[in-house]
Amino acid sequence: MKILQLHSDFIEYQPIEREIASAEECERKPCRLEELVVLFVSVEKGDTIQTGRKAIDDVKVFLNRIKANRILIYPYAHLSGDLASSYEALEILKDMESYAKGLGIETYRAPFGWCKAFTISVKGHPLAEQFRSIQLREEKEVVSEALKAEEKIRSDWYIMDLDGRLIPVEDYDFTNHENLRKFAHYEISKMRAVQQTPPHVNLMRRLELVDYEPASDPGNFRWYPKGRLIKSLMEQFVTEKVIAYGGMEVETPIMYDLEHPALASYLHRFPARQYILRSDDKEFFLRFSACFGQFLILRGTQISYRQLPLRIYELTRYSFRREKSGELSGLRRLRAFTMPDVHAICADLEQAKEEMLRRFQLSIETLEGFGLNREDYELVIRFTKDFYEENKGFIALLVRKFGKPALIEVWNKQFFYFVLKWEFNFIDNLDKASALSTDQIDTENAGRYGICYIDEKGERRVPLILHCSPSGAIERDLYAMLEKAYMDQKRGKPPMLPxxxxxxxxxxxxxxxxxxxxxxxxxxxxxxxxxxxxxxxxxxxxxxxxxxxxxxxxxxxxxxxxxxxxxxxxxxxxxxxxxxxxxxxxxxxxxxxxxxxxxxxxxxxxxxxxxxxxxxxxxxxxxx
RNA sequence: GCCCCGGUAGCUAAGCCCGGUUAUAGCAGCGGCCUCGUAAGCCGCAGGUCGCGGGUUCAAAUCCCGCCCGGGGCUCCA
The missing domain is CATH 3.40.50.800 (Anticodon-binding domain)
Structure with missing residues (x-):
C-alpha cells in the first residue's frame, strides 16, 4: 500500500465521471473539508485488511504529533503500478474508514472508482508532506535468477554501419532506414498506443488457415487444412535446409522432471514461466525449447575434436512458454509454438565464429524461402562489452554480410548464459518488432550439462554451444508473411503467399x-x-x-x-x-x-x- | 498479472447509454429460378442458451456483481 499523506488547510474535490463500472454510488457535488490530513491511497496487490489497519495505526501516531484529528481517505491509483483489484481495494478502504472511526479519528472517505477534480492547500511545515509504503511482511515472490539478473542489467545502444563504426543510437541519422528506426525505438523505449487487432489475425481466420481454440489454454491454436498444409510445408522446408547444412535430426520428449538436477539450474536462467504437469506425485514442466532434450543426449555422447563442429537438430512441435496472458497476440506470440532448434558444439571461439557465419547465411536463406527478404527485417546484435573488445572484426563482418546497418546492444557484463546473440526482427503494421531467426554463443551450458569432447591430446574439453533457430517460430514466420502481404495490399500490390x-x-x-x-x-x-x-x-x-x-x-x-x-x-x-x-x-x-x-x-x-x-x-x- | 475496449445466427455487425410486443441486417448455408466470358445474378427458406453464472426489477441483450474468451495498453519477450 502506498500513501501520500498531506497535512492541509483544506481540500475541495468533486466526482466528475465514473472511471470503472464498479464505482461507488455518490453525489456529484463538490465537497470541502478543512484542517485535515489527506491520505492519497493506492491499494496494491497483496494488501489485506491488516495492511490498511497498520496504515491507520501509523497515521494515528502522526496525528497525535501534529495535534490534528481529521482525515480524508482519498482513493488514488496513481501511486503504484501494482494495484489490487478494484473489489479488494474498496473492501480495504472501507475497512480503513471504519477502523479509523473506531480509533476516534474524524474520518471522511472520497468515493472510489471516480475521476475526481480536486484543489488542495498543503501546509508548509516540515512534516506536512510524507510518502509511506506499508507492507506487512516481505512478500515471497518466486522470481527466477534470470529475472533478477535482468533487473540489474545495463545496456548501451548503438547502430553499427557497414564500415563497422559504432554510432550511439541518438546520434544516428535514420534517413532511408525507417524500419531500423522503428525497431530501435521499439527495443529501447515504450511503444505508442494503438488499439487495433493486428491485421494478420483477421487474415489467418478469413483465409481459413488458423484460429483460436477457446477450449484450450490461450495461445494454443487450431489449424485448418489450408493452414496445416502451409505450416507443414514450412516445417519440411526448414528441416531440409538444416539437414543440408549438416544437422542431425533427433526427437526428444516434450516434458521433463522439474527436480532433475541437470535441469533445475538451467530453468533458473530463463525468465519464462512454464506449464507444469503432474503425473503421480511428480511434477514435470513442458519444454520451452529443444535445448533440454539435445543437451541430455549430448552429455552421454562420446565426441572427438575430429567431429566438431557437431550439429544436432530438432523441430519442436511444440515448445511451450506460458507467456503472461496480456502478452499473447495472434500468431506473433503464442504459448505453444513450433520451432526449429539447431545446436552446434564447437571446440573453441574461433570455430564458433566460423560456424556462426555459416548459420547466419542459413537463416537468411531460410527466410528467403518464405518470401521474407532483407528489406523485410532488421538485424540486432547483442553482446558483452568484453566480447566486443576482443572480437570487433567479427561483429563488423556480420553486419557487412547482412548488408544493412544493424542495431547493437552492449551489456556491461554477462547476465545470460551467452556472450553474443543476434536476431532478425520483423517490424509489423503496428510497428511492433518480433524476433525471427536467432543464434547465440553459449558459454555456460556445456559445463552445466556435462557435455565435453576429447581433444588432440586425449584430454577432456568443455566446448562452446551455439543455439540457432534459423527461422524462429514457424507460426511467427507465417505472421510475418501475412503482415507483409497486408503491407503490400496497402501499397496497392496484390497480397499473396509464395x-x-x-x-x-x-x-x-x-x-x-x-x-x-x-x-x-x-x-x-x-x-x-x-x-x-x-x-x-x-x-x-x-x-x-x-x-x-x-x-x-x-x-x-x-x-x-x-x-x-x-x-x-x-x-x-x-x-x-x-x-x-x-x-x-x-x-x-x-x-x-x-x-x-x-x-x-x-x-x-x-x-x-x-x-x-x-x-x-x-x-x-x-x-x- | 493489472488497466481499458469488445463478445448478439456459422461469419461481420446494428440494437445496450435512456429496461417494455415476435431481437435487426449483410455475407455464408439450404431450396428454386438463371447457363452466364474475367472481383458479388434473382427469389424464397431456415438459422439465436444475446459469452457464462448470479443479482436488481412486474419485466433484462439492455442496469449491477463475479467469471470465461478475444483485442489493445502497461509489463515482459530465452
Missing amino acids: LWLSPTQVRVIPVADRFFQEAEKIAKEISKHNIRVDWDDRPMTMQKKIREAEMEWIPYIIVVGQRELESGVLSVRDRRISGAEMGGEIRRMHLKDLISEIKERVRDKPFKPLSLPMRLSRRPRFYG
Whole structure:
C-alpha cells in the first residue's frame, strides 16, 4: 500500500465521471473539508485488511504529533503500478474508514472508482508532506535468477554501419532506414498506443488457415487444412535446409522432471514461466525449447575434436512458454509454438565464429524461402562489452554480410548464459518488432550439462554451444508473411503467399455447367505434375467464382469456356500481374507452358498435395 | 498479472447509454429460378442458451456483481 499523506488547510474535490463500472454510488457535488490530513491511497496487490489497519495505526501516531484529528481517505491509483483489484481495494478502504472511526479519528472517505477534480492547500511545515509504503511482511515472490539478473542489467545502444563504426543510437541519422528506426525505438523505449487487432489475425481466420481454440489454454491454436498444409510445408522446408547444412535430426520428449538436477539450474536462467504437469506425485514442466532434450543426449555422447563442429537438430512441435496472458497476440506470440532448434558444439571461439557465419547465411536463406527478404527485417546484435573488445572484426563482418546497418546492444557484463546473440526482427503494421531467426554463443551450458569432447591430446574439453533457430517460430514466420502481404495490399500490390506455399496453386473455373467436364480434365492433367490444383463446380456465376478465387489469393486462375475449347489456348489470370482490384491483363498460354512455369518457380521447394477435395462443392467452410 | 475496449445466427455487425410486443441486417448455408466470358445474378427458406453464472426489477441483450474468451495498453519477450 502506498500513501501520500498531506497535512492541509483544506481540500475541495468533486466526482466528475465514473472511471470503472464498479464505482461507488455518490453525489456529484463538490465537497470541502478543512484542517485535515489527506491520505492519497493506492491499494496494491497483496494488501489485506491488516495492511490498511497498520496504515491507520501509523497515521494515528502522526496525528497525535501534529495535534490534528481529521482525515480524508482519498482513493488514488496513481501511486503504484501494482494495484489490487478494484473489489479488494474498496473492501480495504472501507475497512480503513471504519477502523479509523473506531480509533476516534474524524474520518471522511472520497468515493472510489471516480475521476475526481480536486484543489488542495498543503501546509508548509516540515512534516506536512510524507510518502509511506506499508507492507506487512516481505512478500515471497518466486522470481527466477534470470529475472533478477535482468533487473540489474545495463545496456548501451548503438547502430553499427557497414564500415563497422559504432554510432550511439541518438546520434544516428535514420534517413532511408525507417524500419531500423522503428525497431530501435521499439527495443529501447515504450511503444505508442494503438488499439487495433493486428491485421494478420483477421487474415489467418478469413483465409481459413488458423484460429483460436477457446477450449484450450490461450495461445494454443487450431489449424485448418489450408493452414496445416502451409505450416507443414514450412516445417519440411526448414528441416531440409538444416539437414543440408549438416544437422542431425533427433526427437526428444516434450516434458521433463522439474527436480532433475541437470535441469533445475538451467530453468533458473530463463525468465519464462512454464506449464507444469503432474503425473503421480511428480511434477514435470513442458519444454520451452529443444535445448533440454539435445543437451541430455549430448552429455552421454562420446565426441572427438575430429567431429566438431557437431550439429544436432530438432523441430519442436511444440515448445511451450506460458507467456503472461496480456502478452499473447495472434500468431506473433503464442504459448505453444513450433520451432526449429539447431545446436552446434564447437571446440573453441574461433570455430564458433566460423560456424556462426555459416548459420547466419542459413537463416537468411531460410527466410528467403518464405518470401521474407532483407528489406523485410532488421538485424540486432547483442553482446558483452568484453566480447566486443576482443572480437570487433567479427561483429563488423556480420553486419557487412547482412548488408544493412544493424542495431547493437552492449551489456556491461554477462547476465545470460551467452556472450553474443543476434536476431532478425520483423517490424509489423503496428510497428511492433518480433524476433525471427536467432543464434547465440553459449558459454555456460556445456559445463552445466556435462557435455565435453576429447581433444588432440586425449584430454577432456568443455566446448562452446551455439543455439540457432534459423527461422524462429514457424507460426511467427507465417505472421510475418501475412503482415507483409497486408503491407503490400496497402501499397496497392496484390497480397499473396509464395507460390510453393499457396494451398491452391491453380484454380480452374468453367464459365458454365456445360464446361465442367473440360475443367475437370484440365485440373486432373495439371495435378499429375505435383501441382495443387482444384476446380470450381459450384452452381454460381463465373464472376463470383473469380472473385472468391482472388480473395483466396490463388496465384493462377484458369477460366475455361467455348473459346479455350476451340483454340486449345488457356486464359490465365496471373495474380502477380492482374492486380488485386479489377482484372488486369489475362495471359494466353498453353497448358504445358503453364505447368513448366510453375515447376520452375517452385523448384527446390517441398511439395504436398491438396489438403482439401479437388472439387470446391465438396469442401466445408471452416470459418465465415 | 493489472488497466481499458469488445463478445448478439456459422461469419461481420446494428440494437445496450435512456429496461417494455415476435431481437435487426449483410455475407455464408439450404431450396428454386438463371447457363452466364474475367472481383458479388434473382427469389424464397431456415438459422439465436444475446459469452457464462448470479443479482436488481412486474419485466433484462439492455442496469449491477463475479467469471470465461478475444483485442489493445502497461509489463515482459530465452
